[in-house]
Amino acid sequence: MSDITKNKFSRRSFLKSSAILGAVAGGSITGVGAFAMSEEEKKKFQYEIQKPENQIFSACLQCHNACSIKGKVYNGLLGKIDGNPYGPQTMLPHIDYKTSPKDAALVDGKICPKGQAGIQTLYDPYRIKKVLKRKGKRGENKWETIDFHKAIDEIVNGGNLFGEGKVKGLKDIIVLKDADLAKKMAADAKAYGKGKISLDEFKSKYANHLDKLIDPEHPDLGPKNNKFVMMCGRIEHGRKELGKRFTHGAMGSNNFFEHTSICEQSHHIGYNEASNKWVVTDGKGKWTGGKHHMKPDFLHSEFVIFFGTGAFEANFGKTSMSQKVTDALVDRNFKMAVVDPRMSQTAAKADWWVPVKPGTDAAFAWGMIRWIIENERFDKKALSCATMAAAKASGETTMTDATLLVKIEDGKPVKFLRASEIGIGKDTEFVTMVNGKPVKVDIHGEKEVYGDLITDTSIKGIKVKSSFQLIVDEAMSKPLNAWAEVCGTPVKQMIEIAKEFTSHGKKAGVEFYRGPVQHTNGYYAAVSLIYLNMLIGNTDWLGGMQIGGGHWHEDGSKHGGVYNLKKANHPGKLANFGPPVTREKSRYEDFSLFRENGYPAKRNWYPHTGNIYQEILASGQDEYPYGIDFLFLHKGTPLLSMPGGNVSIEYVSDPKKLPLFIASDIVIGESSMFADYIFPDTTYMERWGTPHTTPDVAHKASKVRQPIVPSITEMVDVNGEKMPVNLEAVYIAIADKLGLSGFGKNAFDNGLPLTRPEDWYLKLVANLAQEGDDLPEATDDEIKLFVEARRHFPKEYFSVERYKKAIGGDDKLWRRVVYVLNRGGRYQDYKDAYKSAPYNKAQYKGFMKFFVENVAQSKNSITGNNFNGIAAYEVIKQMDGKTTGFEKLNGDELQMSTFKEVFGGQSRTIGNYWTQQSLNPENVLYMNKIDADKRGLKDNDWVTVLSESNPKGEIDLKNGTKIQVKSRVRVIQGIRPGVVTMSWHFGHWAYGANDVEIDGLTIKGDDRRKDSACPNPVMTIDKSLKNMCLTDPIGGSASYYNTKVTIKKLS
Amino acid sequence: MGKNKKENRRNFLSMLGTAALGGAILSPVLSKAANTALSSNVTEIKNFEGRIEDFLGGDYTNIKLRMQDDVRRAMKKPAKERKWAMAIDLRKCVGCNACTVACISENALPPGIVYRPVIKDEIGTYPNVSKRNTPKPCMHCENPPCTDVCPVGATFKREDGIVVVDYEACIGCRYCMTACPYEHRMFDFGEHYSDGLPAVAAYDERPSFEYEKEWTRENKHDSPIGNVRKCTFCAHRLEEGLLPECVTTCIGGANYFGDLNDPDSVIAKVVSKLNVSVLKEEFGTEPKVFYIT
DSSP states (O other): OOOGGGSOOOTTOOOSOTTBGGGSOGGGGSSOOTTOOOHHHHHSOOOGGGSGGGEEEEEOOSSTTOOEEEEEEETTEEEEEEEOTTSTTTSSSOOOTTSOHHHHTTOOBOOOHHHHTHHHHHTOTTOBOSEEEESSSTTSOEEEEEOHHHHHHHHHHOBSOSSSSOBOOHHHHOOOOOHHHHHHHHHHHHHHHTTSSOHHHHHHHTGGGGGGBSOTTOGGGOBGGGGEEEEESSOOTTHHHHHHIIIIIITOOSOEEOSGGGTTHHHHHHHHHHHOEEEEETTEEEEEOOOSOOEEOTTTOSEEEEESOOSSSSTTTHHHHHHHHHHHHHHSSOEEEEEOSBOOHHHHHSSEEEOOOTTOHHHHHHHHHHHHHHTTOSOHHHHHBOSHHHHHHTTOSOEESTTBEEEEETTEEEEEOBGGGGTSSOTTOEEEEETTEEEEEOTTSSOOOBOOSOOEEEETTEEEEEHHHHHHHHHTTSOHHHHHHHHTSOHHHHHHHHHHHTSSTTSEEEEEOSTTTSSTTHHHHHHHHHHHHHHHTOBTBTTSEEOOOOOOOTTOOSSSOSSOTTTSSOTTOOOOOSOOTTOBTOOGGGSHHHHHHOSSOSSOOBTTOOOOHHHHHHHHHHTSSOOOSEEEEESOOHHHHSTTGGGGHHHHTOTTTSOEEEEEESSOOTTGGGSSEEEEOOOTTSSOBOOOOOTTOOSOEEEOBOOSSOOSSOEEEETTEEEESSHHHHHHHHHHHHTOTTSBTTOSGGGOOBOSHHHHHHHHHHHHHHGGGOOOOOOHHHHHHHHHTTTTSOTTTOOHHHHHHHHOSOHHHHHHHHHHHTTTEEEOOGGGGGSSTTBOSSOOOOEEOSSOHHHHTOBOTTTOOBOOSSOOOOOOBOTTSOBOOTTSOOTTOEEEEEEOOTTOOSSSOTTOHHHHHHHOSSOEEEEEHHHHHHHTOOTTOEEEEEESSSTTOEEEOSSSOEEEOEEEEEEESSBOTTEEEEESSOOOSSTTSSOEEETTEEEOOOGGGTSSOOSGGGSOBOTTTSSSBOBOTTTOOBOSSOEEEEEEEOO | OOTTHHHHHHHHHHHTTOGGGTTOSOOHHHHHHHHSSSOTTSTTOOOTTSOGGGGSOSSOOOHHHHHHHHHHHHHTSOGGGOOEEEEEETTTOOOOOHHHHHHHHHTTOOTTOOSSOEEEEEEEETTEEEEEEEEOOOOOOSSOHHHHTOTTOOEEEOTTSOEEEOTTTOOOOOHHHHHOTTOOOEEOOOOOTTTTSSSOOGGGTSOBOGGGSOBOSSOGGGSSTTSEEOOOTTHHHHHTTOOOHHHHTOTTOOEEEEETTOTTSHHHHHHHHSOEEOTTGGGOOOOSEEEEO
16 A cells, blocks of 8 residues: 555645645655656556556546546556546447456546546645635635644634634534434424414423524424535535435434536426326325436437537536437438527537527427427327326327316416316326216226317316316417517427427427526426427437436435435434425425415525525525524535625625635635635545436446545544545534534444445445346456555555445455446446337336426415416516516617536636636637627627626625626627627636635735636626525526626727 | 667657668567557456457447457557558537547647647528537648658658657757648647646646657656647557547547558548548648548
């Protein structure tokens, strides 16, 4: 085993601050660098990085695709990254899983430019390696290094930490620690929220514990523990479940968040609601088990319409999709259309480019729907199936509600008619008309029922329509040319595309990601687009829409996993209660606040969605439903990445409003710079994870992220276990200090410990290696290779004994785990995903709905109005329902759109100079020549971008610095006139872009990182809320595309 | 190193298999390339003789694995019997620049040096617009205008068609840069991406493996610094039976590569069957990089 300090970087390294990467190895700065060669070495060239013993297979995380990669190690350092040939995302077709890793070392897979540049994230000279504590005011960027354990002690115990008065520590926040008590209180608090028990009853029952509540007058808001908020940006499976174990189970807080609403949440919610299944248990029915994501099967498709996305940039994701699409375009009869105001790389290769007005994707869908209905080009047979039995008999794996009857009240569809309501069946059964006569429908029954598509009638005085009739009504609400007019595109194009879409049977699909949904009408747009897929009944068909191959279950919940980490293995786990601070997954009407205040609520509640990133800080600031005492920000930079995130700078800068704020970050970032403490984190090349795979991949795939090289962060000793400082170490240390369950000794059932990261992650690997009991075991040779490939790790990182202990099983399990780790995961062979033609092997087999009863039954908690069960095109609105006027351009206004250059991630790639500097060193504002000519603007003119929400085009860091949102202009043809767009990943004010002071030393920032602007700071703030961007009230998506701007030339 | 530059230079040239010295001195590297198909340095790989494509069960074709087999087959032949060529299908190039970055990373290129740029053009007028992406590696011309102008013979075409630069001979005069009609050649000014940052980054320190050697940036006289640099078709990877980085990492599957002299190779079929063209045909350079449009 080697010593990490011997993995020297360079003799040219020089010391700046011991907190920053420069001082990784104390002895190395005068020594000979590891990369220097001796005479002997030069003579015998060996291509070291291609040797099997120098490769570790893992998973990327430059974006959420988390493609499988191979890390090629050179002298103990990461020398090169390439694609993993075992992975279906990174080779087409991928090599068989049984291939020896020695052979696989000879084959490199593909990986995108961001993935290729990952080494520059790992060895970013601005990475922090020691814990930093602020020395000045928040955001001043003056820091001191502090011992890890001292920092943990301070955040746990609180005190006068900054000379600003006493600060509450975690011990004063995490006050409900008794699992039995928490369980009882949770049940009674929920009952109180719903008005089932009285406040007095609750208070007398828990008289001794009222001090544990946020507000004893509102016990249904939950325990004080909820005031601990875990806010994660990019977090993935493995780490996510550990975070929930910590936040929910150990800390007893209901506030664990991912960043999904600033990504594409309404797309997921749209799919989830439209595909929720009707599950009947014990005579009660429930909507559950929907799929939140589907993708076209590009390998067999003949036509795909991309709405606001493409196959070659961003999306989920380009590395696996691109070749499928290019092969199909060149070698097959594949066609495509792209609906996007910007001419993307995909649009450039498409048969149709439809530059719609931003926010009108749903209108385009409804125009198509109208034409498809009028020309009867929908799949009548598939849509007439009213039971799964009928669907099966018709050769379908899915059915829809097209023929089911929906009750109409005050002209609005409200609920499916139940058979019991007209006396023909049970209340778990629906009703359809068969030749004009009502027939009960047991979705899962044996009876094949085929219903009438068109019904508009009354039964026993109840006004009903079929779901399909409701679609017809909506589609017919505007003439075709009026739908086209909303989009600002020719009606001819709409007809051509509708015709093409319905000319390929099941081998066509509608694909979308964030473009159509990061609007206030996002959920409705998503569902409108899904209707198109439902009209041709393409789900599960080869060439249609697929759910993807799925994965082996690392949580051990299915098919013989070793450790069930979902339902068990957390003795002493705390029950959570009270709404999350974002009020997500919570129904306003189920809480005492509703009974007291009614409508409008102070802020919206979101029963259908979760991970509403932009609500976290805004709600904390408004203290609705309660304030945040302790914010733990991990791998996220909301102030930069949220639309108008800069408005939250005021909140996070104020210790009176936000008493304690810690961050886990690899650098001092735009948001972590406002923290009280920054705990250095490990990059994805130094740590573990079990990421899932895009449904674009039809193969079952379980990727494993594992350390490729030792971490550059400081090593710490937590109860005798040495580990690098990172998120896991912070969890373990806090849990130890507070005596929390689920960590430390006896963390799992059977007394197994969780005292270092491997104790968690290797159990996940063990689960997916053991599932199905059919994985080969690594041979002695493979084990030898496994150990040799890890010879550059110090023993604290890697020892066979410690790994075996963490896995906790027999020799067979150990060998299976090695088999998986040697291949960077577990993958289904290429041929095995296509054994069920004409269907995909992995099938949804469910119930797709036009009418979403769930949504129709809930209300906007500001207006008190019900949402629509049938999706529709809706103009852009504030949370209070008032229109914003986005659609009409006045004077010299333009609509601002955004996109991502293929080589950039949103907030974490600015240090990847290979991409940024070689490809596009600065951001530009793309503008159509027509608009540029009108304004007298030319290429490379400097401009500032102004909006109603940010009339000065400025970011005020509240530390004396104000930054102008400015950019050069690029005049192009490939964008809709009236729309301007900018890529996302520029405009940094931290992350190495600025000077910081650490221990009295100034670390100079790099100008290359701050050039040009990020468009987010000028985006529209909801005037009815004042501290948050426009937001979809149903899906929760943050609006990135609903801002009007003016462009001012700078001299 | 650097003590006897002349001798080293000779070794270098022979290593490249050049005819300049009549092949009189066979360095171990050359014999390796000539006699064994894959560098025996890559330890413990038993089944090199097998087809890489067999790593894939079933009847599926993986064009990259096939081309890798093509490379291995070609490497079994003497250098003068193979002729490396590349074809780029612009219909499949998605403009992602994975090749650009992979090449920079593989060859440890400093700022200002990009062996594989992708030129992006916008064509047409709104709303009839399209984009064209043109990756531009070295054309590895049959008649390279760049080599003739070199006053010290530091740049030349190898027997296998790859146009190379001998870093130990190059005097940095940059005549070749002017002579290249494709503006491919670049001068290494000795910069690093992490210059001026709080620490020198490890990615700036990893040696380049060009021409099967470890070129550090520690010492001006023993590094590519001050030399003209160019794409090598990843000659060091070919030696190991691997495709050039730009080909393996291409997410659009737009690249074809192999031995034009091998009628069974993918590249030979692509170049003969598809309608290929070359850049600046009128210069008579006879590029070995073909484009499919």
